[in-house]
Every structure is written in C-alpha cells, then in structure tokens.
Amino acid sequence: MPEKTEKPGTAKPGAETTTATEDRPRRRQARGERRIAQLLDAAATVFSTTGYTAASTNAIAREAGVSPGTLYQFFPNKEAIAIELGSRLMHEMRQSYDEALTPIDPGATPIEDVIAGTVDRFIEFNCRHPAFFALMHGPDIPGRIAEEHDALHRTLTARVEALLAPFTPGTPAPTLARTAQMCVGIYKAGLELVLAHEGAEREAYVQELKVTLLRYLSPLVGDVVK
Amino acid sequence: MPEKTEKPGTAKPGAETTTATEDRPRRRQARGERRIAQLLDAAATVFSTTGYTAASTNAIAREAGVSPGTLYQFFPNKEAIAIELGSRLMHEMRQSYDEALTPIDPGATPIEDVIAGTVDRFIEFNCRHPAFFALMHGPDIPGRIAEEHDALHRTLTARVEALLAPFTPGTPAPTLARTAQMCVGIYKAGLELVLAHEGAEREAYVQELKVTLLRYLSPLVGDVVK
DNA sequence: GGCAGACACGAGAGATCGCTCGCATTTCTG
DNA sequence: CAGAAATGCGAGCGATCTCTCGTGTCTGCC
Numbered sequence: 147m148p149e150k151t152e153k154p155g156t157a158k159p160g161a162e163t164t165t166a167t168e169d170r171p172r173r174r175q176a177r178g179e180r181r182i183a184q185l186l187d188a189a190a191t192v193f194s195t196t197g198y199t200a201a202s203t204n205a206i207a208r209e210a211g212v213s214p215g216t217l218y219q220f221f222p223n224k225e226a227i228a229i230e231l232g233s234r235l236m237h238e239m240r241q242s243y244d245e246a247l248t249p250i251d252p253g254a255t256p257i258e259d260v261i262a263g264t265v266d267r268f269i270e271f272n273c274r275h276p277a278f279f280a281l282m283h284g285p286d287i288p289g290r291i292a293e294e295h296d297a298l299h300r301t302l303t304a305r306v307e308a309l310l311a312p313f314t315p316g317t318p319a320p321t322l323a324r325t326a327q328m329c330v331g332i333y334k335a336g337l338e339l340v341l342a343h344e345g346a347e348r349e350a351y352v353q354e355l356k357v358t359l360l361r362y363l364s365p366l367v368g369d370v371v372k
Numbered sequence: 373m374p375e376k377t378e379k380p381g382t383a384k385p386g387a388e389t390t391t392a393t394e395d396r397p398r399r400r401q402a403r404g405e406r407r408i409a410q411l412l413d414a415a416a417t418v419f420s421t422t423g424y425t426a427a428s429t430n431a432i433a434r435e436a437g438v439s440p441g442t443l444y445q446f447f448p449n450k451e452a453i454a455i456e457l458g459s460r461l462m463h464e465m466r467q468s469y470d471e472a473l474t475p476i477d478p479g480a481t482p483i484e485d486v487i488a489g490t491v492d493r494f495i496e497f498n499c500r501h502p503a504f505f506a507l508m509h510g511p512d513i514p515g516r517i518a519e520e521h522d523a524l525h526r527t528l529t530a531r532v533e534a535l536l537a538p539f540t541p542g543t544p545a546p547t548l549a550r551t552a553q554m555c556v557g558i559y560k561a562g563l564e565l566v567l568a569h570e571g572a573e574r575e576a577y578v579q580e581l582k583v584t585l586l587r588y589l590s591p592l593v594g595d596v597v598k
Numbered sequence: 599g600g601c602a603g604a605c606a607c608g609a610g611a612g613a614t615c616g617c618t619c620g621c622a623t624t625t626c627t628g
Numbered sequence: 629c630a631g632a633a634a635t636g637c638g639a640g641c642g643a644t645c646t647c648t649c650g651t652g653t654c655t656g657c658c
Contacts, residue, residue: 175625175634197512199425202615212639218617220382220635286423286512320576328580331565335557350546354554401604401655429646439607444647446605 179229182220183347185210186234189227190277191314198228199286228281228291235278257366261359264309265333266339268354272337279341283334305331314366325366332358374541408446411436412460415453416503424454425512426510454507455515461504462524468497469531483539491559495578498563505567509560529556540592545578551592558584 172253174182188210192201203224222226243264251346272279280294282285306326314322336355380421391503400408414436429450433443447453469490496507507513508521540548562581566574 173626174635177635179624181635200443200512203616203617214617214639215619221619224616240489258637284510284512286510288428322578325579327565328562328577328584331561332584333557335561336554339557351548351553353552358554358558361590362584364587399604403605403655407605429647430645440647441608441649442606448647450646 160323178220181210181212181216185212185217185220185227186231189231190275191226193231194277194280197280198284198291203227225258225288225290228287231277231293232281232291234295235275235281236294238275239271240279242267256362258306258356259362259365260309262356264358265336265359267298269337269340270356272341276341279337292368299330306330310363310366313363317366326361328362329359382456403444407436407438407442410452411438411443411446412457416501417455418531419454419457419471420503423506423512424510424517429453449517450515455520457503458507458517461507462520464501465497465504468493480577483589484582484586487536487589488582491562491578491582491585495563495566495581498567501527502567503561515563523531530554532556536589536592539589543592551589554588558588 177185185206189201189206192206192209196205203217206213206227210217217227221230245267281291282298284338287295303323303326305320310322310326310329314325317325333355336351337356339351340355343351381533411432415427415432418432418435421544422431429443430440433440443453447456471493507517508524513521529549529552532555533548536548536552536555539553543551559581561575562584565577566581569577
C-alpha cells in the first residue's frame with residue numbers, strides 16, 4: 147500500500163524516538179518549558195475540538211500564539227505532540243485513580259461506594275481534560291498513540307479486574323476478564339453521555355451510570371436490585 | 373477561522389445538494405448503476421479500515437478498479453460518497469429493525485426475548501456492515517454525515533423509548549429518555565467489544581451484552597436478578 | 599450507419615499540510 | 629562583555645489530497 151501515512155517531510159534527520167525529554171545536548175531554559183506547556187495547552191484545545199488528524203500543526207502554533215517553526219523547536223513532529231500530551235494526561239490520571247482505587251483492599255466497603263467513588267474520580271478527570279477522551283477515542287490516530295491507548299486500556303481493565311476479584315470468589319478468569327471489559331465499556335458509554343450534557347442533566351447521567359454499573363455487578367455480590 | 377475545511381477545488385460548479393439521485397438531465401445506464409454499487413462497496417471497505425478523513429478518493433477508486441475521474445462522474449465530492457453509503461446502510465438497517473421491533477406491541481413477550489431479539493438483529497447487521505459503525509462513530513466526519521448520525525440516533529432512542537414505555541407505567545418522561553439513551557450507549561459499548569472479538573469469544577460478548585441490558589432494565593419490569 | 603450522451607481515463611490544477619531552513623533575537627555562561 | 633546556545637520567526641519545499649478537464653470509447657435509439 148504505497149499511499150499510507152508516509153513521512154511527508156523530505157527526510158527524517160536523526161530518527162530520534164524520544165518525545166521531548168533531554169537527550170544530551172538539550173538544556174531547556176525556563177522560557178522553553180513555558181512554551182512547551184503553552185503549546186500542549188493549545189494542542190489540547192485544538193485536538194478536542196477537531197480531532198487529531200484534522201488538527202493542523204499550524205493551527206496549534208497559532209492557537210499558542212507562536213510560529214510553526216517555534217513549535218518544531220520543541221517537538222520533532224505532530225505525533226510527538228499528541229504522544230507527550232497523552233503521556234502527561236495519563237500520568238495525571240494514574241495519580242488520580244491510584245488515590246481512588248488503592249485503599250479498597252479490605253472487603254469492608256460496599257460495592258456501591260467503590261463504584262461511586264471510582265466513577266466520580268474518572269468523570270471529574272475527563273470533564274476537566276476533554277482532550278483525553280478525544281485522543282483516546284479517535285479512530286484516526288496513528289500507531290504510537292494507539293499503542294498508548296491500548297496500554298492504558300489494558301492497565302485499566304486489569305485494575306478493574308483486581309478490584310472485582312475479591313467480590314467474586316468462584317468466577318473463572320475469562321469470565322472475569324469479560325466482566326471487566328464490559329465495565330470499562332459501560333463507563334465509556336456513560337462518559338460520552340455525561341460529556342454531552344450540562345448541569346443537572348449531566349449529574350443525572352452520572353447517577354445513571356453508577357446505577358448501571360451497580361446493577362450489572364450486583365449478582366457478583368449476591369445483592370438484589372432495589 | 374480561515375483554515376477550516378474549505379472546499380479544496382477551484383469553484384463549486386452548481387452547488388447542487390442532491391447526493392447522486394437523478395436531477396433532470398441524468399439518464400443512468402445499467403453500467404452506471406453497477407459502477408455506483410461497485411464504488412460504494414469499495415468505499416465501505418476503505419472507510420471501515422482507515423476511517424473517513426484518512427480515506428482518499430483515489431484509494432476508493434483504485435479499490436473499485438476505476439480511475440479517479442470515473443468516481444467523480446457519479447459523486448460530486450467525497451462527502452457525497454459517505455452520505456450515499458450511509459443512507460443506503462441506514463435504509464437497510466431500518467428495514468431490519470422494523471421487522472425486529474414492530475410485533476412487540478402486546479405485553480405478552482417477556483423483556484428477555486425483546487432484548488435478545490433486538491440485540492441479535494443489530495449485532496448481525498453491524499457485523500455484516502462494519503462500515504456503518506466506522507461512519508457513525510468517527511469524530512472526524514464533516515457536518516452532513518454528523519447530521520445523519522444524529523437523526524439515526526434520535527430515531528433509535530425514540531424507538532427504544534417506545535419499546536420501553538409499556539414496561540414502565542409510572543416513569544416520568546425525562547427519566548425514560550435517559551434510560552433509552554443509556555440503553556443505546558450500552559449497546560454501542562457492547563457492539564465495540566463484539567466487533568473486537570471473533571468466534572466463541574464474540575458470542576460470549578453478545579451474551580454479556582444481553583445480560584447487561586437485562587440487568588439494567590430489570591427493575592422496570594419488577595424482576596429480580598437471578 | 600450515425601448521432602447524442604453516458605461512461606472511462608489519467609494527467610494535473612489548486613490547495614493544504616507537515617516540516618525545514620536561514621537568519622534574528624534573547625538568555626546563559628565564563 | 630563576548631561567545632555559545634537556546635529561542636523565535638515565517639517563507640516556502642515537497643508531498644498528498646480533492647476535484648477538473650480534455651479526450652476518447654461504449655451504448656442506446658432513429
């Protein structure tokens with residue numbers, strides 16, 4: 147297939163795969179760090195409104211108030227911008243959900259509270275960073291970001307599995323895996339509905355999402371639907 | 373915003389908004405109809421593998437085994453191809469789900485069977501036409517297709533509402549609307565999981581989707597989770 | 599047979615986009 | 629202060645994409 151996404155430029159200079167970290171001869175100044183943050187903010191805005199492929203690097207630079215050349219002083223290519231942005235968001239999210247999921251080891255907390263707490267955390271994060279959803283959901287993103295997305299998805303389902311395991315003593319592993327996948331899928335569907343609404347209606351959908359997860363998982367905990 | 377998706381060509385000749393139907397001076401021959409079907413098939417393949425924006429009209433023409441010029445003999449632009457394809461798929465789907473949903477008027481059939489029947493129909497359709505999902509789910513599609521998508525989504529949720537109404541006597545309208553939205557969302561999430569797997573695993577996810585919907589809706593019918 | 603028009607081709611016009619390059623300016627270091 | 633390096637600019641290269649146009653072939657109708 148000779149018409150796929152080839153490197154459009156004339157030549158790849160050094161083929162360095164490190165995103166934007168210091169290799170060796172790169173001593174970033176404070177101004178540079180500020181520009182990077184500025185550019186990533188702009189990229190988040192543009193990505194979340196137009197998607198990855200439709201977003202042009204010129205548009206990102208303009209949104210950040212700098213020239214295209216300046217943008218390429220800090221990022222080797224367009225993909226690296228998305229990678230770095232995704233990586234930073236993922237890092238922040240990991241912090242957020244580590245807080246939310248680690249102290250559930252004892253079986254003391256009822257599953258309602260586990261669901262409610264987790265959902266609240268994730269919803270809040272995604273509302274604050276709409277670019278995250280756009281980046282992790284676009285079917286148009288090239289290889290590298292898709293890999294990060296897969297990695298995130300795997301760790302996410304693994305965490306859900308671990309969270310569910312103490313509640314389900316006798317379930318075989320493949321069934322548990324499917325249950326976790328389904329939970330993540332339900333969460334994504336709910337998130338889409340939540341993001342599509344505002345104010346009280348949004349709250350109502352958050353509640354509906356919690357109810358959905360609770361009802362889906364209630365047989366595992368031997369509960370009865372109210 | 374001067375850098376948005378402008379018409380790339382030199383000038384829009386007549387600004388005719390009719391997709392590909394006969395206006396007046398267009399007497400299609402049998403060969404032409406065959407070419408159109410051929411091109412739409414090719415477009416379905418390309419769209420479902422690369423998405424809408426990444427799909428090039430040249431690639432569609434090549435997939436169909438014709439020249440780019442021939443493609444533009446039958447479609448005024450790239451968007452029209454997607455519009456026509458989406459419209460044909462939507463028509464076929466409407467037939468399929470009219471069959472599935474109309475004879476449920478009596479409250480005699482239990483909700484399990486309603487869910488199972490509907491899910492089976494939709495899943496079967498979407499497995500047969502993977503382009504439909506790609507077209508209706510891409511965040512990159514331009515205005516017109518998004519409108520069609522919204523229209524489909526509205527009629528779909530309306531049908532689900534109508535389907536749910538006899539089972540829920542005392543529910544207020546906004547709540548019912550949210551429930552229908554959630555059902556469609558759950559279905560979409562399940563569909564994604566189903567399409568991502570093969571064979572027995574796929575069947576297992578179909579079953580899981582049915583179970584999810586049943587558990588979500590079970591309170592409405594006064595049932596108890598098994 | 600002959601003509602009108604549908605069908606087919608493929609080079610390329612026009613436009614956008616990712617990215618580069620030469621050069622100017624600012625900041626850091628000694 | 630002087631040199632080096634980081635930062636900043638913006639015109640523009642090369643690639644690609646959508647869509648057009650001139651030209652030629654095929655089909656249906658008298």
